[in-house]
Amino acid sequence: GLLVACFIAAAMSTFDSIINSTAAYWVKDIYQAYIKPEASNQQLISQGRLASIFIVGLGLIFSFNITNINDIWGWLTLGLGTGLFIPLVLRWYWWRFNGYGFAIGTGAGLVAAILTKAVILPFLNMPQLQEYILFLVPSICSVLGCIIGTFLTPATNLEVIENFYRVTRPFGFWGVVSQNLPTNLQVKIQRENRRDILATLIAIPWQLVLFLMGMMLMMKQWNNFGVLLLMFILLSIGLYFTWFKHLDKIQR
Known part of the structure; x- marks a missing residue:
């Protein structure tokens, strides 16, 4: 019974954290930042609730086309997860990386993961290569999206980057910033x-x-x-x- 309770707690903690974090991306990074900057707290709360309902509903719709847990788990970890993982890691190691590069890299990885699952894998007659393709295509698209999105947009203010570097002290390619310290x-x-x-x-x-x-x-x-x-x-x-x-x- 204790072991089952632990599994349920682990599943629910992952489930609600993903829903809440996804809703937070919509509310803070898109709705409040670009759509309605003057939104009240009540409006932000309402948007968060609507976003949570939308995410859960979208997940239920997708679940009807899933035949086994291995298919969706492989796609989530190797395909969809890669599109977010690469930008999350890259921001700690590259001083030039900015919010636009993060958004474009994440979006490119997300679209590539969906298209790979829906278009490429159904016509791939080599099951042993499916997981490799599911990982490589979104990874390459995410990296390219990060690089292209970063260089096509203005760099972040150097004072902001220096303050970030002083606080977090990350590894990686920060020579342009560290040399000023x-x-x-x-x-x-x-x-x-x-x-x-x-x-x-x-x-x-x-x-x-x-x-x-x-x-x-x-x-x-x-x-x-x-x-x-x-x-x-x-x-x-x-x-x-x-x-x-x-x-x-x-x-x-």
């Missing part, structure tokens, strides 16, 4: 980035071990649970010295 701050950010790389190598197995500990506890595999607990403690110590120790009081 004081030398001591550049060195500090580079040192922090190196620590983050090391912390990431520890954090990934830490998260995996934390997940496996729950499984072993539910299955009453006490020997395995003990080994995982020891690994969890050692990895936690490593995370403390490579990451948590260097956070300031506000971040903690």
Whole structure:
């Protein structure tokens, strides 16, 4: 019963977060930004509710054409998810990337994923290549959309980018921005980035071990649970010295 409750909670948390985040994109990024900037709070709330109803209804309509969970899951993760994943990652690594590039890249990936599923895959007689095609076509279209949309539109104000860089201190192609900062701050950010790389190598197995500990506890595999607990403690110590120790009081 506890395991079933966990599955239901995981499904519902994913379901409502996707609906709410999608409605928020419509309300904040489109409706309030371009359609009605002077909208009241009540109008924004109404738009959010209508957007949520529309999203759920659209999902129900699409569900009637789905024969098994593997088809829709593969399309969501490899096809549709790629169109959003690439712009989300690119914004942290490229200083020139702007909102227009994000929107066009996301839209290009979305359209490519839908067309690939509806037009290309039904006529592809090689089932073993379907998942590759479903991933490659939206990925390429999303990358091209990001690049074209970014270079065809004005760059973001450099002061805004510098403030973003100072706060987030990301990796990647930020030389144009970082060269304007004081030398001591550049060195500090580079040192922090190196620590983050090391912390990431520890954090990934830490998260995996934390997940496996729950499984072993539910299955009453006490020997395995003990080994995982020891690994969890050692990895936690490593995370403390490579990451948590260097956070300031506000971040903690």
